[in-house]
Amino acid sequence: MPLTVLLGDYPHTRPLKEGTVAVDGAECRYPESSPLPPAFARMVRDLAYDICELPMATYLQARDAGIPVTLLPAVLVGSTHHRSLTRLPESPPIGPADLVGRRVGVRAYGQTTGLWVRGWLREEYGVDASDVTWVTTEDVHVAPYVNPSYVVRSGAERVADLLRSHEVDAAVLGPKALGGQGAGLVPLVADAESAGLAWTKRHGTVPANHLLVVRDDVLRDSPDAVRAFYRALEQAIADTTGERADPPAGRAVAAGWSASLRACLEIAGRYALEQHLISRPVDVAAIEKETAFLGT
Structure with a gap:
């Protein structure tokens, strides 16, 4: 059976979708989902695909909940997120430390951009997730996940609408949303780019937004096909280095285990535990051991 890869x-x-990089020994089909987030939910709720791109926070929560998926060590999307915490340009110029006791909009509490933003808020400004x-x-x-008591649901359709209706004082927007619904918004961090780069230097990694997982039954029944796809993805990533965005986003994209990926998973796991997104610590060594079949 062909692999269904989202x-x-x-x-x-x-190159994979267009066939310019071949998957030797396996047939792959690439369904489309626009926008992507509904496909992520279908994967962790219904195991809808054989291999699927998955946000970092969703992967950590899925693993915590015992959903039968295994990480394939690849970062498909990543960047810094100090610019992701925004406000209206005409609103009072509050800073991150001023968010204690205030309301902040976010697409979902489990959104990965929110995970990274809340992480640096606590690290750099002493603002805990529960303070907001x-x-x-x-x-x-x-x-199966239940939001903490300090998370409430709005009837608004878009996060930027929460700001413009003055339902919140600030909002977290992912990289794509910043250039779309978030056009014209300004970051709460005065020099967001420099702050983000300082974070990467301090931690030795770039925050990963999207990883890759395979269903456990597919891995059990078709390990050679999974290996073939992964090798092709490695090749596609290597072949397109010059086509990606400038650092740090371009540098985040990578295949294979590295000190950067290990650090990224460790930090994201710590942030997720602090924010009550998961119930127990993340064992990065165990995750890496699960991928030994790749020979990386």
Whole structure:
């Protein structure tokens, strides 16, 4: 049976979808989902695909909930997120430390951009997740998860609408949303780019937004096909280095285990535990051991 592989549209995935990088020994089909987030929910709720791109926070929550998927060590999307915490340009110029006791909009409490933003808020400004009321427009992808008491649901369709209706004081927007619904909004961090780069230097990694997983039954029944796909993805990533965005986003995209990926998973796991997105610590060594079949 062909592998059903759900991937976003990036320079490093197009060679696979277009067939210019072959998957030797396996047939792959690439369904499309626009926008991508509904596909993430279908994967962790219904195991809808054999291999699927998955946000970092969704992967950590899925693993915590015992959903039968295994990480394939690849980062498909990543960047810094100090610019992701925004406000209206005409609103009072509050800073991150001023968010204690305020309301902040976010697509879902389990959104990965929110995970990274809340992480640096605590690290750099002493603002815990529970110090803020998080106002969401969507549910988390992993169905068994229950939001903490400091998370409330809005009837708004888009996060930027929460700002413009003055329902929140600030909003978290992912990379794509910043250039779309978030056009004209300004970051709460005065020099967001420099702050983000300082974070990467301090931690030795770039925050990963989207990883890759395979269903456990597919891995058990068709390990050679999974290996063939992964090798082709490695090749596609290597072949498109010059086509990706400038650092740090371009540098985040990578295949294979590295000190950067290990650090990224460790930090994201710590942030997720602090924010009550998961119930127990993340064992990165165990995750890496599960991928030994790849020979990486």
